[in-house]
Amino acid sequence: MKKKWLDLAARHGTPLFLLDHDVIRGNYRTFKKHLPRVQCYYAVKANSNPEIVKTLFEEGASFDVASYNEFMQVYEYIRHFKEKDQEFFIWDKIIFSNTIKDRDTLRKIKRYRPLVTYDNLDEVLKIRDHCKSAGLVLRLKVPDVGSQVEMGSKFGCEPGDAMKLIRKAADAGLKVEGISFHVGSQCTHFDNYTSALAITSDIFHDARKKGFDLNLIDIGGGFPVPYDEQAPRFEKLAGLLNAEFDRLFPDDIEIIAEPGRFMVATAATLISEIIGKARRDGKVFYHINDGVYHTFSGVVYDHWIPNFRAVRRGRPEVCAVVGPTCDSFDKITLSAHLPANLKIGDLLITDNIGAYSTASSTRFNGFDGAVILHLDGDRPRA
Ligand SMILES: Cc1ncc(COP(=O)(O)O)c(C=O)c1O
16 A cells, blocks of 8 residues: 555545546557557546546547537647637537437537447437438447446447348438447457457448448447456457457558546546445445445446455455445445454555546435545646
């Protein structure tokens, strides 16, 4: 445990969410280095903190936005651009990856000529009526076996319907730019990516043969984070992907990706504090000042299993760690391994908590949630 972190917790209070922008920059550069053919669109949903968007904007990243508000968060940084440069940035560096967009959003983004995904005929008609300027990317349903969060049950058309949907979009006077997929978040079965690329390649070549001028593939997110030692290495996945890109696709196409978790998960550490201790049915329950309605919301929405370390040392025992609210659902884990002798006021540390955590935190029961402290390495940000 870095002593500096403890000093910060003493100074700023807990729960304290330490967000290291040097790590975000490092993750972005690792991604670019190992996937040189891929344009990297940060999926803002993973953590929409404006400082993160700023850091990645300064690194030259592109952005995957799910809503008009997320779009505007990126737009803030190009507001001062000349109109032509703004238009170019939006076309080249932003994708609306939510396959369903409400009519109001479509009307608002129409003036920007956005790139948007779709996966059904009603969406085609809606885009035709409210945002004719858009470029379209067809989202496929692909295998997401074993991924921490599966996507196929809510998004993507059946591969067998893809040609029909490409044709329908063209008939509606819209331009289909390419094909996308998402293999599920925290994808540790790399076969999902190879299957998805094979399915995409078949449709892509078939569409080109039939005269549709597709020029982009979007491999979505899913890039795994080393939450534990069993998690497969990103570098290995990148090697596999590069080989498949070269084998399956011509050089003249654009390949883009929408990594969220990979950019931010490892950049944050949470320091929480034990505020109560009780023995329930023979097991020690530590009540801490953060929970599933707050920074640990990923336990619910992201199917994430958090890790805990204690600052105090001692013989480990199985215990429960639960949140501060009055809801009995607010249990973070019933099987943590923590020293047996922890006391009220002791601090707990949770690593790799940067993705899908503060992004979905609420103020339930009147608790504010963690203070976010931005760092550049060991230094607090100016
Ligand atoms: C369309 C889309 N793209 C990208 C992402 C980011 O995925 P990940 O965090 O697994 O990289 C998500 C996550 O929900 C998504 O829905």
